[in-house]
Amino acid sequence: FIQAAVERGRTSISVLLLILVAGALAYQGIPKEANPDVNIPNVYISLHHDGISPEDSEKMLVRPIEDAVRAIDGVKEISSNAFQGGGFVLLEFTAGFDIDQALDDVREEVDRAKKDLPEDSDEPTVSEVNLSLMPVLVVTVAGDVGERELLRYARRLRDEIQAIAGVLEANLTGGRDELLEVIADPVALGSYGLDAVEVLQIFNRSNRLVAAGKLDSGTGSFPIKVPGLFKSADDILNQPVKVNGDVVVRLRDLAVARRVLKDRTRIARLNGKPALAIEVSKRIGENIIETNEKVRAVVAAETADWPEGVTVSFSNDESRRIRTMLSDLQNNVTSAILLVMVIIIAALGLRSAGLVGIAIPGSFLLGILALSNLGLTMNIVVLFSLILAVGMLVDAAIVVTELADRNMANGMDRRRAYIEAAHRMSWPIIASTATTLAAFMPLVFWPGIVGEFMKFLPITLIATLSASLLMALIFIPSLGGVIGKTVSRRAPDPTENAIASGRVSGAYVTVMSRLLRHPLKILLVAAGTLVGVQTYYATHGNGVSFFPDVEPETATVMV
Numbered sequence: 421f422i423q424a425a426v427e428r429g430r431t432s433i434s435v436l437l438l439i440l441v442a443g444a445l446a447y448q449g450i451p452k453e454a455n456p457d458v459n460i461p462n463v464y465i466s467l468h469h470d471g472i473s474p475e476d477s478e479k480m481l482v483r484p485i486e487d488a489v490r491a492i493d494g495v496k497e498i499s500s501n502a503f504q505g506g507g508f509v510l511l512e513f514t515a516g517f518d519i520d521q522a523l524d525d526v527r528e529e530v531d532r533a534k535k536d537l538p539e540d541s542d543e544p545t546v547s548e549v550n551l552s553l554m555p556v557l558v559v560t561v562a563g564d565v566g567e568r569e570l571l572r573y574a575r576r577l578r579d580e581i582q583a584i585a586g587v588l589e590a591n592l593t594g595g596r597d598e599l600l601e602v603i604a605d606p607v608a609l610g611s612y613g614l615d616a617v618e619v620l621q622i623f624n625r626s627n628r629l630v631a632a633g634k635l636d637s638g639t640g641s642f643p644i645k646v647p648g649l650f651k652s653a654d655d656i657l658n659q660p661v662k663v664n665g666d667v668v669v670r671l672r673d674l675a676v677a678r679r680v681l682k683d684r685t686r687i688a689r690l691n692g693k694p695a696l697a698i699e700v701s702k703r704i705g706e707n708i709i710e711t712n713e714k715v716r717a718v719v720a721a722e723t724a725d726w727p728e729g730v731t732v733s734f735s736n737d738e739s740r741r742i743r744t745m746l747s748d749l750q751n752n753v754t755s756a757i758l759l760v761m762v763i764i765i766a767a768l769g770l771r772s773a774g775l776v777g778i779a780i781p782g783s784f785l786l787g788i789l790a791l792s793n794l795g796l797t798m799n800i801v802v803l804f805s806l807i808l809a810v811g812m813l814v815d816a817a818i819v820v821t822e823l824a825d826r827n828m829a830n831g832m833d834r835r836r837a838y839i840e841a842a843h844r845m846s847w848p849i850i851a852s853t854a855t856t857l858a859a860f861m862p863l864v865f866w867p868g869i870v871g872e873f874m875k876f877l878p879i880t881l882i883a884t885l886s887a888s889l890l891m892a893l894i895f896i897p898s899l900g901g902v903i904g905k906t907v908s909r910r911a912p913d914p915t916e917n918a919i920a921s922g923r924v925s926g927a928y929v930t931v932m933s934r935l936l937r938h939p940l941k942i943l944l945v946a947a948g949t950l951v952g953v954q955t956y957y958a959t960h961g962n963g964v965s966f967f968p969d970v971e972p973e974t975a976t977v978m979v
Contacts, residue, residue, distance in 0.1 A: 421894075422839060422842045422843055422846065422893055422894065422897060423839050423843070425894045425895075425897070425898050426835060426838055426839045426842070426897045426898050426901045427835070427839075427901075428898075429835075429898045429899075429901050429902045430902075432894060432895060432898035433895075433898055433899060433902065435895075436782065436895045436898070436899070439782070439785065439786050439789065440781070440782060440785055442785075442789055443782075443784070443785025443786055443788055443789040444785060446785070446788050446789045446791075446792040446793075447785065447788050447798075449707075449792070450707075450788060450791065450792045450796075450797065450798045451705050451706055451707045451708075451797040451798065452707050452708055452709050452739075452742050452746070452797065452798040452799070453556075453702075453706075453707075453708045453738075453742065453797050453798070453799050454556070454708065454738040454741055454742055454799065454800060455799060455800060455873075456797065456799045456800075456801055456872075456873055456876055457704055457705070457797065458869060458872040458873050459517075459519055459550075459872060460548070460549040460550060460869060461496070461512055461513040461514065461517050461869070462510060462511065462512050462513070462548070462549040463510075463511045463513070463522055463523060463526050463546065463547070463548055463549070464508060464509075464510055464511075464546070464547050464548070464549055465485055465489070465508060465509040465510075465511070465526065465530060465544055465545070465546050466506070466508050466544065466545045466547070467481040467482065467485065467506050467507045467508060467509070467537075467541070467542075467544050468505065468506040468541070468542040469481060469505065469506055469538060469540065469541040469542065470505060470540075471505065472504070472505060472506065472538075473504065474502045474503050474504055474507075475502075477502035477503065477504075477505075477506060477507045478502035478507065480537065480538055480541075481502065481506065481507050481537060481538075481541065482500045482501075482502050482507045482508075482509060484533045484536040484537060485500075485509045485530060485533055485544065486498060486500060486509060487533070488529040488530065488532060488533035489509065489511060489526060489529045489530070491529075492511070492522075492525045492526065492529060493525070494513045494514050494517050494522065495511055495512070495513060496512045496513055496514050497511075497512040498510070498511055498512075499512070511526065519548055523546060523548060526546050527546050530544050530546055553588065553701050553704075554701065555591075555699035555700055555701055555736060556700060556701065556702050556708050556711065556712060556736075556737075556738040556739070557700040557712050557715055557734060557736065557737050557738070557739070558697055558698070558699055558700070558734070558735045558736045559577065559581065559590075559697070559698040559700065559715065559719060559732060559733075559734060560690050560695050560696070560697050560698075560732065560733045560734075560735060561573055561574040561577065561695065561696045561697075561698070561730065561731075561732055562689075562690040562691070562693040562694060562695035562696075562730070562731055562732075562733070563693060563694070563727075563729045563730035563731055564693060564694075564729050565727070565729050565730060567596070567681065567694065568681075570694065570696060570730065571595045571596070571696065573726060573730055574592055574595060574696040574698065575592065575595075576722070577698065577719065577722050577723070577732075578590045578592045578698050580718050580722050581698060581700060581715055581718055581719070584711070584714050584715060584718060585714075586702055586703055586706040586707070586710065586711035586714060587700055587701070587702060587703070587711060587714075587715065588701045588702055588703045588704075589700075589701050590698050590699070590700050590701075591698070591699045591701075592696060592697070592698055593688070593696070593697045593698075593699060594686065594687075594688035594695060594696045594697050595696050596681040596682045596683075596684060597681070597682050598679060598680070598681055598682075599679075599680050599681065599682055600653055600656065600677055600678075600679060600680075601677065601678050601679075601680045602656065602671070602675050602676075602677045603675055603676055603677075603678075604616060604619065604674055604675040605674060605675060608673065608674045608675075609674055612661075612662055612669055612674070613662075614661065614662060614674070618661075619661060619671070619674070622659065622660075622661060623659070626648070626650075626659060627648065627649060627650050628648045628649070629648055629649055630646040630648045632644035632645065632646045653677045653679075656671060656677060657670065657671050657672035657675075657677055658670055658671070658672065659671045661673075661674060690733065693731075700712075700715055705795075705797065708738055708739050708742055709739045709742055709743065711739075712737060712738075712739040713739075716734065719732055719734075741800075742798075745800060745803045746798075746803070748803075748807070749803050749806055749807055752807050752810055753780060753781065753784065753810060756780055756810040756811070756814075757777045757780050757781070760773070760776055760777055760780070760814050761773040761774070761776070761777045764776050764777075764818065764821075767822075768821060768822060768825055769825070771903065772821045772822070772825055774903075775817065775821055775896050775899055775900055775903075776814055776817045776818055776821055776896075778891075778895075778896070778899065779813055779814055779816075779817035779888060779891045779892065779896060780810065780813050780814060782887070782891045782895065783809075783813045783884055783885075783887040783888040783891050784806060784809075784813075784884065784887075786883075786884075786887035786890070786891070787806075787809075787880065787883040787884035787886075787887045790883040790887070791879070791880065791883060794879070796876065796879065799876065801873065801874060801876040801877050801880075802876050802880050804877070805876065805877045805880035805881050805884070806880060806884065808877075808881070809880070809881055809884045809885065812856065812881075812885060812888070813884065813885070813888040813891075814888075815852070816845075816849040816852070816853065816888060816889060816891075816892030816893070817888070817891060817892045817896050819845050819848070819849060819892075820838070820841050820842050820845055820849070820892050820893070820896055820897060821841075821896065821900065823840075823841035823844065823845055824837045824838045824840075824841035824842075824897070824900055825837075827840055827841055834900060834901055835901035837900075838896075838897035838898075838900040838901045839897065839901070841897070842892075842893050842894075842896075842897040846893055849889065849892055849893065850889065850893075853885055853886070853888070853889045856881075856885060857881075857882055857885060857886070860877070860878040860881050860882060861878065861882070863875065863877060863878040864878045864879065864882075
């Protein structure tokens with residue numbers, strides 16, 4: 421197969437160019453996000469009841485839900501919390517669960533438990549815990565204008581952002597909903613023989629959507645519409661409260677209505693000014709960089725005609741971190757290529773360095789093409805894995821190129837030299853790559869949440885190192901057979917060549933020749949070093965931590 425590929429060098433080079441172009445397009449189009457899309461095995465049930473005490477919340481809200489969901493299959497642990505005004509129940513499922521089935525089961529049991537909850541309680545909400553749904557950008561609207569005006573600007577901006585294709589939702593926080601407040605006159609109520617409870621009952625019976633059916637006239641049918649929902653303040657004030665003969669007492673005779681905002685539960689400020697925040701979440705699998713750029717473009721277009729007193733700012737932009745990591749990856753790859761070429765130029769020459777240098781971007785682009793076809797995203801773990809793989813990619817290409825140069829120095833033509841080099845070194849290279857892959861293969865089956873998060877590392881390394889094997893045994897020999905250097909002189913004996921090549925090589929050969937006379941001692945020193953290093957670290961090391969300490973970017977003060 422190697423011989424066929426090298427002898428048909430133009431075809432092999434064309435395939436290599438196709439792979440490079442496809443890999444570059446895949447690199448541009450692959451979704452980029454900060455954290456991997458990991459299924460967290462948790463389902464969250466939120467409960468709310470205005471004014472309920474923590475003790476009553478535990479008895480009347482939390483316990484009925486706990487009893488209902490206890491028998492669901494796959495539930496590993498149930499934790500709950502009751503507080504002033506509500507509570508929540510958190511279900512932890514076993515790893516590898518089906519999130520859709522789990523949500524259906526939980527919603528079914530919660531619906532059955534509704535009858536045991538107080539009538540005035542809000543509808544329980546069931547949601548999954550998904551890191552991918554966390555905000556990727558926060559758009560803050562601030563200004564020294566009226567609260568209603570600021571809220572109007574923020575809502576209009578939120579609607580425009582939510583219409584972007586890659587945006588899942590845009591939640592407006594810090595704003596207050598509007599209400600219509602009706603203030604009744606107690607003296608007027610008493611004069612008509614009414615009390616507040618009767619008025620409330622009239623409202624509960626009136627503000628309803630009634631499906632009245634249809635009327636069939638024999639020649640056709642049409643729907644009957646019964647206006648029942650309040651749409652304006654006049655609808656409420658004109659509501660009949662009491663009828664006595666021809667006299668109708670309406671609510672406007674007893675009360676006044678005015679537009680107000682809900683009581684404030686939180687205050688948001690930006691640089692000392694009142695603010696409203698729009699938390700933007702992207703859809704799963706969307707490119708975070710492109711999504712945030714679209715959001716910024718929409719914000720710029722929408723706020724072009726806003727007054728000077730209203731300002732818009734951006735924070736918690738996850739795309740910045742991804743851009744930095746992509747830049748670091750490109751810098752690492754460029755540095756690796758330059759360093760490798762400098763070393764190979766010094767040892768093998770300019771053309772050989774060029775061939776080895778091609779192996780790095782070729783392996784990366786082929787690996788990214790494989791990741792894109794697998795439906796994976798470019799995230800922090802994939803980028804770390806690619807940077808980790810830089811130093812592993814060139815070994816096989818160096819071995820093949822160096823042996824081919826030696827074959828040409830012994831008089832072979834370049835095509836035959838590269839065929840013989842790739843053929844002779846194929847099994848050592850395959851074995852070396854296979855042992856590296858064998859070290860990472862078990863990590864693919866890493867269980868639990870951490871395994872779901874870290875599985876991208878072995879998958880990326882397996883794809884990239886497999887691509888480097890293909891580059892070293894197929895494409896580098898094919899390129900070398902076309903553009904490799906030609907040397908017609910015979911090489912001296914390998915030992916003489918190593919000693920003559922420099923002080924370092926000569927010193928290495930001298931030291932090794934002496935050490936090989938005492939193999940047992942060397943093995944004992946190696947075994948002692950192996951045990952001694954681990955023992956020393958166990959007694960004098962700094963311990964083990966899950967994540968390293970890094971310089972924080974933000975600080976939060978809780979009072």
